Amino acid sequence: MNDRHMAVRRIDRSQESCVTVHETLERIGDKWTVLVVGVLEHAPLRYNEIRRAVVGISQRMLTLTLKALERDGIVERTVYPTIPPRVDYELTELGRSLMVPLRALSDWAIKYRPAMLAARQRYADKQRLAAEQPRFTSPK
Amino acid sequence: MNDRHMAVRRIDRSQESCVTVHETLERIGDKWTVLVVGVLEHAPLRYNEIRRAVVGISQRMLTLTLKALERDGIVERTVYPTIPPRVDYELTELGRSLMVPLRALSDWAIKYRPAMLAARQRYADKQRLAAEQPRFTSPK
DNA sequence: CTGAATCCACCAAGATACTG
DNA sequence: CAGTATCTTGGTGGATTCAG
Numbered sequence: 001m002n003d004r005h006m007a008v009r010r011i012d013r014s015q016e017s018c019v020t021v022h023e024t025l026e027r028i029g030d031k032w033t034v035l036v037v038g039v040l041e042h043a044p045l046r047y048n049e050i051r052r053a054v055v056g057i058s059q060r061m062l063t064l065t066l067k068a069l070e071r072d073g074i075v076e077r078t079v080y081p082t083i084p085p086r087v088d089y090e091l092t093e094l095g096r097s098l099m100v101p102l103r104a105l106s107d108w109a110i111k112y113r114p115a116m117l118a119a120r121q122r123y124a125d126k127q128r129l130a131a132e133q134p135r136f137t138s139p140k
Numbered sequence: 141m142n143d144r145h146m147a148v149r150r151i152d153r154s155q156e157s158c159v160t161v162h163e164t165l166e167r168i169g170d171k172w173t174v175l176v177v178g179v180l181e182h183a184p185l186r187y188n189e190i191r192r193a194v195v196g197i198s199q200r201m202l203t204l205t206l207k208a209l210e211r212d213g214i215v216e217r218t219v220y221p222t223i224p225p226r227v228d229y230e231l232t233e234l235g236r237s238l239m240v241p242l243r244a245l246s247d248w249a250i251k252y253r254p255a256m257l258a259a260r261q262r263y264a265d266k267q268r269l270a271a272e273q274p275r276f277t278s279p280k
Numbered sequence: 281c282t283g284a285a286t287c288c289a290c291c292a293a294g295a296t297a298c299t300g
Numbered sequence: 301c302a303g304t305a306t307c308t309t310g311g312t313g314g315a316t317t318c319a320g
Contacts, residue, residue, distance in 0.1 A: 017178075021245055021249055029170070034161050034165055047301070061293060085302060107241070
């Protein structure tokens with residue numbers, strides 16, 4: 001049994017954790033979640049404060065995102081029954097713990113984004129060349 | 141100027157890194173990327189080996205995912221011009237560096253998933269109670 | 281075996297208007 | 301101020317077929 005077979009085997013064992021990451025990413029990998037969590041990192045904010053901080057988010061999406069975050073215990077919702085009503089959102093302990101891997105991802109993104117963009121550029125150039133000079137590679 | 145104003149101010153400064161995480165998550169937060177990267181962690185694999193390892197992925201999605209990963213320099217594609225053709229995919233150095241924050245996220249997911257599920261359960265119970273016994277909270 | 285191409289269903293998400 | 305409700309749409313992803 002060669003390396004390849006060993007590797008394919010090993011997939012089964014690591015599949016579990018892969019799926020777990022996948023599920024987590026499906027949860028927080030949507031369009032707005034990390035942005036909302038991000039603005040809540042340093043202090044609790046009110047509904048409209050979040051709305052202003054997360055540029056471009058619609059009311060609907062903010063409400064849905066916050067509700068999902070509340071449901072999963074990432075943020076806590078506090079209602080002050082005043083007039084006008086006031087609702088604060090703040091990260092829970094669980095939410096703050098999420099900031100750790102998020103920061104790791106942030107560090108990676110900041111460090112390697114240039115490399116990614118460079119790779120993308122190289123790929124684009126390669127594609128462009130292949131399209132412009134097909135006679136060199138596929139002399140039909 | 142109180143804490144809240146300070147916090148709102150600080151958002152501007154941290155906005156940049158938040159957006160960076162957000163962009164990265166939009167890139168790898170899709171349905172299949174992490175799963176594909178996951179199975180490639182330990183060894184290069186051929187197209188159909190990946191297909192079998194990532195249960196449920198369609199040909200189309202695998203091709204699209206691999207192409208995007210190749211474009212961004214996460215995986216490298218090697219063609220062996222044999223008959224039948226053989227194509228190996230393996231993580232690049234950049235791809236392997238991505239495994240680090242991914243593992244951090246994995247650790248978080250494994251550690252706190254129970255807490256998340258528990259929170260979700262509590263939320264569901266709370267909703268159910270509010271729906272079943274509206275007379276206690278909103279005596280219409 | 282490794283794709284590319286086409287068609288189609290579904291859903292996330294935006295816009296808008298309304299409410300307590 | 302803090303949401304809900306409804307409508308609409310662009311894009312993601314699945315199924316299927318064709319090709320080198």
